[in-house]
Amino acid sequence: MANLIAELEREISGAKSDVLKRTVGVIREIGDGVARVEGLGDVMLNEMLDLGHGITGLALSLDETEVGVIILGDYTVLSEGDEVRGTGKLLQVPVGKGLLGRVVNTLGEPIDGKGPIASDAAYPVEKLAPGIMRRRPISQPVQTGIMAIDAMIPIGRGQRELIIGDRSTGKTTICIDTIISQARLNREAEMSGDTSYRPLFSIYVAIGQKQSTIARLIAVLEESGALPYTIVVASPAADSATSQYLAPFAGAAMGEWFMDHGMDALIVYDDLSKHAVAYRQVSLVLKRPSGREAYPGDVFYLHSRLLERAARVGEQFGGGSLTALPIIETQSGDVSAYIPTNVISITDGQIFLDTDLFHQGTRPAISVGISVSRVGSAAQLKAMKQVAGRLKGELAQFRELAAFAQFGSDLDAATQAKIDRGRRIIELFNQPQHDPIPVEVQVVALWMVQNGHLDAVHVEKVKDYQIRLTEFLTSSKAPLLAAIGREKALNDAVTAELQTAAAQFAALAG
Amino acid sequence: MLTAKQQQRQARQLFRLCLVNGVVDERRVRQIVHRGVAGGRSGSLGVMARFLRLVKIDRSRRAATVESAVPLPPALRAQLTAMLGQRYGEGTATTFTEDPALIAGVRIRVGSDVYDGSVAGRLADLEARF
Numbered sequence: 303m304a305n306l307i308a309e310l311e312r313e314i315s316g317a318k319s320d321v322l323k324r325t326v327g328v329i330r331e332i333g334d335g336v337a338r339v340e341g342l343g344d345v346m347l348n349e350m351l352d353l354g355h356g357i358t359g360l361a362l363s364l365d366e367t368e369v370g371v372i373i374l375g376d377y378t379v380l381s382e383g384d385e386v387r388g389t390g391k392l393l394q395v396p397v398g399k400g401l402l403g404r405v406v407n408t409l410g411e412p413i414d415g416k417g418p419i420a421s422d423a424a425y426p427v428e429k430l431a432p433g434i435m436r437r438r439p440i441s442q443p444v445q446t447g448i449m450a451i452d453a454m455i456p457i458g459r460g461q462r463e464l465i466i467g468d469r470s471t472g473k474t475t476i477c478i479d480t481i482i483s484q485a486r487l488n489r490e491a492e493m494s495g496d497t498s499y500r501p502l503f504s505i506y507v508a509i510g511q512k513q514s515t516i517a518r519l520i521a522v523l524e525e526s527g528a529l530p531y532t533i534v535v536a537s538p539a540a541d542s543a544t545s546q547y548l549a550p551f552a553g554a555a556m557g558e559w560f561m562d563h564g565m566d567a568l569i570v571y572d573d574l575s576k577h578a579v580a581y582r583q584v585s586l587v588l589k590r591p592s593g594r595e596a597y598p599g600d601v602f603y604l605h606s607r608l609l610e611r612a613a614r615v616g617e618q619f620g621g622g623s624l625t626a627l628p629i630i631e632t633q634s635g636d637v638s639a640y641i642p643t644n645v646i647s648i649t650d651g652q653i654f655l656d657t658d659l660f661h662q663g664t665r666p667a668i669s670v671g672i673s674v675s676r677v678g679s680a681a682q683l684k685a686m687k688q689v690a691g692r693l694k695g696e697l698a699q700f701r702e703l704a705a706f707a708q709f710g711s712d713l714d715a716a717t718q719a720k721i722d723r724g725r726r727i728i729e730l731f732n733q734p735q736h737d738p739i740p741v742e743v744q745v746v747a748l749w750m751v752q753n754g755h756l757d758a759v760h761v762e763k764v765k766d767y768q769i770r771l772t773e774f775l776t777s778s779k780a781p782l783l784a785a786i787g788r789e790k791a792l793n794d795a796v797t798a799e800l801q802t803a804a805a806q807f808a809a810l811a812g
Numbered sequence: 813m814l815t816a817k818q819q820q821r822q823a824r825q826l827f828r829l830c831l832v833n834g835v836v837d838e839r840r841v842r843q844i845v846h847r848g849v850a851g852g853r854s855g856s857l858g859v860m861a862r863f864l865r866l867v868k869i870d871r872s873r874r875a876a877t878v879e880s881a882v883p884l885p886p887a888l889r890a891q892l893t894a895m896l897g898q899r900y901g902e903g904t905a906t907t908f909t910e911d912p913a914l915i916a917g918v919r920i921r922v923g924s925d926v927y928d929g930s931v932a933g934r935l936a937d938l939e940a941r942f
Contacts, residue, residue: 321927325924343873367865
């Protein structure tokens with residue numbers, strides 16, 4: 303007994319209560335979601351600050367005698383002279399699979415009323431992009447389910463593909479369709495127990511959008527069953543500019559968690575024009591010098607460091623990937639404005655949506671001429687490459703000939719055939735929204751048109767023909783579709799099978 | 813008329829002239845302010861205001877306050893003063909105050925650094941953790 307007491311006494315006297323060193327400051331100036339704070343000696347860049355009242359701030363500019371702080375939350379309850387405390391932590395958000403199916407704000411707090419989020423990990427919002435040694439070339443496709451994109455502007459996992467166009471030309475729709483397509487593929491693989499398929503999780507970041515737009519979009523995702531595979535990070539127009547500025551970085555942190563854990567993720571930034579505007583506001587109230595169009599000098603770095611975080615990492619690092627689909631809104635088709643040119647030069651290609659095409663009835667209104675994918679073709683399915691390899695060239699030729707043909711009707715047979723083929727391809731690429739087409743069906747449809755099976759079909763009837771063909775394929779030719787998906791290429795056996803299927807369908811259609 | 817940037821630069825130059833071994837020399841500060849005000853050159857008041865702010869910031873950076881629930885014995889005070897002088901350099905002015913709200917322990921504040929070893933501070937931490 304005496305031994306025990308002596309032992310305890312020794313332990314108690316040996317125990318040291320450590321006193322934590324904290325850094326504090328005082329608000330000197332406050333307004334517009336930005337405060338200037340005196341003191342805060344050892345504060346780090348991007349450190350989270352406790353402003354009291356449960357409000358978090360972020361140290362964004364460290365000056366000689368004071369610190370510029372952006373405030374996340376309601377800054378009107380704060381006043382000059384309030385104490386600010388450093389937390390010693392960088393701004394971080396919760397990450398993990400617990401966020402899937404949820405709608406969160408910039409700080410990762412749920413705003414969908416479904417209760418707290420189960421997450422035990424957190425990632426810093428600002429993180430350095432993976433270096434050269436960690437990266438690997440892109441080799442796996444993202445099947446968007448949009449025929450025009452999968453055939454001509456293929457996107458690979460880990461790529462950054464810009465979606466650019468005027469207002470209401472279907473930019474968001476392309477991204478939502480892609481998210482729905484991923485959810486379908488994920489679910490199919492889950493159902494069939496296919497472990498070789500790598501699921502692709504989606505993150506949708508809404509920056510400065512109307513609350514009603516976001517609500518409608520969430521309803522679409524829910525209806526199509528895509529929400530369980532999606533994280534929605536919402537920073538609507540009513541949010542402060544500071545949280546709009548941070549929202550894409552928070553989304554990227556959530557995506558990086560998937561990448562670091564050997565999984566694949568897709569992130570949509572909707573849209574980066576509004577993000578640049580929010581950053582411009584923050585910079586101007588922080589009194590940073592402004593440059594072209596009043597954007598601060600580091601607006602290029604703002605987007606480049608964000609998009610550089612999309613990558614495909616090597617097998618020894620888990621082999622995960624993060625694909626980014628940033629959206630940029632142009633003013634009357636001007637792609638040479640400041641922010642559009644910046645983001646075009648950062649990304650690995652762009653999909654340009656044209657207002658004129660949209661009003662002519664081409665949906666999605668992709669302008670094939672100036673849309674490119676610089677790396678995606680390496681990831682394209684071989685079967686798709688076989689049927690769609692020359693498509694872009696053929697369509698360019700068609701457009702030239704069609705313009706020429708308007709002046710006269712005397713055309714030689716070869717030219718007329720080219721024009722007819724082009725019309726049918728364009729008709730095939732028309733696609734209603736929120737209805738992704740499986741890649742195998744796309745391959746068969748394109749094979750049919752390339753092999754002249756559609757030449758006898760009237761242009762107006764092409765869409766109808768396509769619908770019946772899809773029905774026929776899914777109902778009675780499932781093994782053929784499975785073979786294309788398995789072989790990933792059109793070898794002799796598959797081609798023979800395709801020929802018999804075409805003959806059968808032709809007989810059926812009579 | 814001097815621009816704000818020029819005023820700031822001049823104020824910083826004057827402040828640097830006041831430093832003797834990294835510590836502000838009071839005699840020099842007085843002299844500068846006296847001459848600056850008397851000189852009556854355009855913009856000199858702006859420079860003086862900025863200069864004063866720099867001095868103030870330096871003052872608060874070197875001011876140490878030791879708060880305790882009960883008055884500390886002189887020996888402990890001397891020990892604390894010596895310790896703070898060692899850690900924060902010469903010219904650290906230490907003042908001692910009593911605040912019964914701390915319950916027990918001491919809280920030391922030097923510039924923007926706070927070492928909170930008081931019971932009240934620990935209770936507040938505990939509350940925040942819940």
